[in-house]
Amino acid sequence: AxxxxxxxxxxxxxxxxxxxxxxxxxxxxxxxxxxxxxxxxxxxxxxxxxxxxxxxxxxxxxxxxxxxxxxxxxxxxxxxxxxxxxxxxxxxxxxxxxxxxxxxxxxxxxxxxxxxxxxxxxxxxxxxxxxxxxxxxxxxxxxASGCYQEMNSTLTELSGSFASEMNSLVALHELYKYINKYYDQVIMSLEEDTSGQKMQLAYRLQQVAALVENKVTDL
CATH class of the missing domain: 1.10.506 (GTPase Activation - p120GAP; domain 1)
Structure with a gap:
């Protein structure tokens, strides 16, 4: 059968x-x-x-x-x-x-x-x-080589195309809610990452945290 x-x-x-x-x-x-x-x-x-x-x-x-x-x-x-x-x-x-x-x-x-x-x-x-x-x-x-720059260009183009149709603050807040679940791990990774160090990403995230919810930081 x-x-x-x-x-x-x-x-x-x-x-x-x-x-x-x-x-x-x-x-x-x-x-x-x-x-x-x-x-x-x-x-x-x-x-x-x-x-x-x-x-x-x-x-x-x-x-x-x-x-x-x-x-x-x-x-x-x-x-x-x-x-x-x-x-x-x-x-x-x-x-x-x-x-x-x-x-x-x-x-x-x-x-x-x-x-x-x-x-x-x-x-x-x-x-x-x-x-x-x-x-x-x-x-x-x-x-896949060079797709980092292409991805940035694509995201920039999409952001411009839908700028008037999306609430960026709401989107950013939703992203932050996810990041906040792993806040310490994200900060640590950004501090250890070479590119993150150059762009001071950990420091910038701490500033965002302070603005969003008065999180205690070492500012």
Whole structure:
């Protein structure tokens, strides 16, 4: 039964699944600058902290984009499209989402007679999908140089485009609420960071804290 179901289901959906995975994991059209910037940041952090295990960085990138964002969209297309997901469609999407998850892992995809059907359906295709993921990360790594300046330019442009539509003070306060949870750790990191020292970022954050809530500082 699992084999016949696999033949019918995979045979019908294979082209569509391939197209979706290729679209997600293609760099023929440059990935968003935010993705390139963040992946470059993860590579820098690994180098800074002496992490030379490529599997660790792979997991960081996988957890930050494919698993946090794309799996959610694959499993719940109604989040971005005006569609109705029935129980039968939800079951199919769950299999496709699980296939994507397995394709993003670095561990070997082992299946056996006792493996669940959703693990068996695309077992033969997963090694090929894994290669897509590896190539995607590698291509972004190769194209990430200089994206810091590009990211700054993009943010400046966006800020100017929506200057009249956003309340910057509210946005800044929301950011500060998050920073405040880790205030001591952030201050310490800024004091130890070379760029942070040059720009006196720790001192500036202390000033912000004093203005926002009269936090006791060494001003």
């Amino acid at each position: 699992p084999l016949s179901f696999r033949t019918e289901t995979v045979g019908t959906l294979q082209k569509f699944v391939d197209d979706v995975f290729v679209a997600i994991l293609s760099t023929k059209r440059p990935p968003p600058i935010a993705v390139r910037f963040f992946f470059d940041f993860l590579d820098d952090m690994a180098e800074k902290h002496g992490i030379d295990d490529p599997e660790t960085v792979h997991i960081w990138k996988t957890n930050s984009l494919p698993l946090r964002f794309w799996v959610n969209i694959l499993k719940n297309p109604q989040f971005v499209l005006d569609v109705q997901v029935t129980d039968s469609i939800d079951a199919v999407l769950s299999v496709i989402a699980q296939t994507f998850i397995d394709s993003c892992t670095t561990s070997e995809h082992k299946v056996g007679r006792d493996s669940p059907v959703n693990k068996l359906l695309y077992a033969r295709e997963i090694p090929r999908y894994k290669q897509l993921v590896e190539r995607y990360y590698s291509d972004i790594h190769s194209a």
